[in-house]
Amino acid sequence: MLLVDNDKQSRHEFCQIIQESKYNFLSIYESSTADRALFLLKQNKPSCMVIDLSLPDMDGIKLGRTALEMYPDLPVIVVTHLKMFSLVQDAINAGFSAYLLKALSKADLVETLERVLTPELSKQINNIMNRGQGGIVSDLSKPIESAIHIIQERYNESLTLKDVSDQVYLSPSYFSRMFKDETGKSFVEYLAFVRMQKAKTMLRLSSLPIEVIANNTGFTTAGYFATTFKKHVGNTPSEYRDQFYWKNESRTIKA
Structure with a gap:
């Protein structure tokens, strides 16, 4: 799981909720900036991405869209203090999986993960067991x-x-x-x-x-x-x- 949030205390609280939940087997990679998050995304596709919208180097909506361009089936969850309806609309239009408000409750987070994360993990197992052998097209510019x-x-x-x-x-x-x-x-x-x-x-x-x-x-x-x-x-x-x-x-x- 990739967690992108500029607030160290918020990251700590999020990790604590995960540690006390049934999803405590997940490795959590933390980032305080969008630039570092993009580096981690290039290294390995996470099972889920959690982002705050208030990042120092990029708008959170833009970061989420960039992540979905890389991995179209990646569950993206927004966790933020911002309650503006326009941002909720932007998140929905971008194809994000959930929009949660801080202070985050364990029940809300676990319920969201039940909805978006379990199917993704199951899909990973199915993909491993039923992997096709089709060709992969290379982008020569990247x-x-x-x-x-x-x-x-x-x-x-x-x-x-x-x-x-x-x-x-x-x-x-x-x-x-x-x-x-x-x-x-x-x-x-x-x-x-x-x-x-x-x-x-x-x-x-x-x-x-x-x-x-x-x-x-x-x-x-x-x-x-x-x-x-x-x-x-x-x-x-x-x-x-x-x-x-x-x-x-x-x-x-x-x-």
């Missing part, structure tokens, strides 16, 4: 954005730097430097990051065997997947999944 899109779509394949650089019509060496400059990660680091994010989602939201998840996230063997996962996350895939299993069990007992 080679790194095209490369990121290719990685997001084909991370489950045996993907190499040369494969992607060829598709955006750049030499491997130039592509490698350009990719690192724009994303802050090397090609290998970014590919591993995407694969780990997808694997964590599948571990949390499905009961698929580890071997199947390994295969669907681009790893040749379950053993190599487990080793790589522990290196990046700090737990084995089974240990990571068990954390959420016990949380769910605890909630069931309390209920």
Whole structure:
């Protein structure tokens, strides 16, 4: 989840609500500016984007529209002090998913996430399991954005730097430097990051065997997947999944 708000206290309160909800498994990336938010969006598509309209470097409505140009199915939620009807209309016309007022209540936020986030997470699992093999069209004017899109779509394949650089019509060496400059990660680091994010989602939201998840996230063997996962996350895939299993069990007992 990407949270964009210039108010540090508001970000803290939002994160606290999420931490105390059933969505506490979500990683929250925070940004106080639109520029930083766009950088994070280029790195990885979040499951949901939450924005305040009062940002220091860009109008929040414009930022949301820009995000939807990048990811048309991204749920965008406005959380703001501004109560003007014209802004609500602008948000609706922009295709945003919700408009919430501060001070934010846990009930309002959780209810909104139930409506917009759960279907998106379910769709991610379905896309992973039913991934098509159609071609991907590259935008030659934006080679790194095209490369990121290719990685997001084909991370489950045996993907190499040369494969992607060829598709955006750049030499491997130039592509490698350009990719690192724009994303802050090397090609290998970014590919591993995407694969780990997808694997964590599948571990949390499905009961698929580890071997199947390994295969669907681009790893040749379950053993190599487990080793790589522990290196990046700090737990084995089974240990990571068990954390959420016990949380769910605890909630069931309390209920």
